[in-house]
Amino acid sequence: xxxxxxxxxxHGVRYDFHDYKAAGIDLxxxxxxxxxxxxxxxxxxxxxxxxxxxxxxxxxxDENRALRLMVENPSLIKRPVLExxxxxxxxxxxxxxxxxxxx
Numbered sequence: 001x002x003x004x005x006x007x008x009x010x011h012g013v014r015y016d017f018h019d020y021k022a023a024g025i026d027l028x029x030x031x032x033x034x035x036x037x038x039x040x041x042x043x044x045x046x047x048x049x050x051x052x053x054x055x056x057x058x059x060x061x062d063e064n065r066a067l068r069l070m071v072e073n074p075s076l077i078k079r080p081v082l083e084x085x086x087x088x089x090x091x092x093x094x095x096x097x098x099x100x101x102x103x
Contacts, residue, residue, distance in 0.1 A: 003094075
């Protein structure tokens with residue numbers, strides 16, 4: 001997140017920050033993101049929240065189960081998620097941000 005914030009600030013890109021880890025996120029927004037990027041892209045399987053889930057919770061995931069887990073545990077959503085009009089960027093990569101915000 002720090003790198004994304006720094007990149008956006010350094011390039012003069014205005015943004016509104018929604019802390020879904022603290023404020024939560026609704027299922028409708030997650031469904032929309034899933035349509036755009038795929039639930040597999042959104043799901044953070046590298047973090048401690050994922051590792052704390054039971055094997056039963058981790059097994060046989062489909063979109064509905066994964067999205068419900070992300071609503072219940074917002075830390076399971078990869079960060080940052082950047083909405084640019086109809087485009088969605090998941091995770092920070094300077095080259096993708098540069099392509100999305102050409103000078």
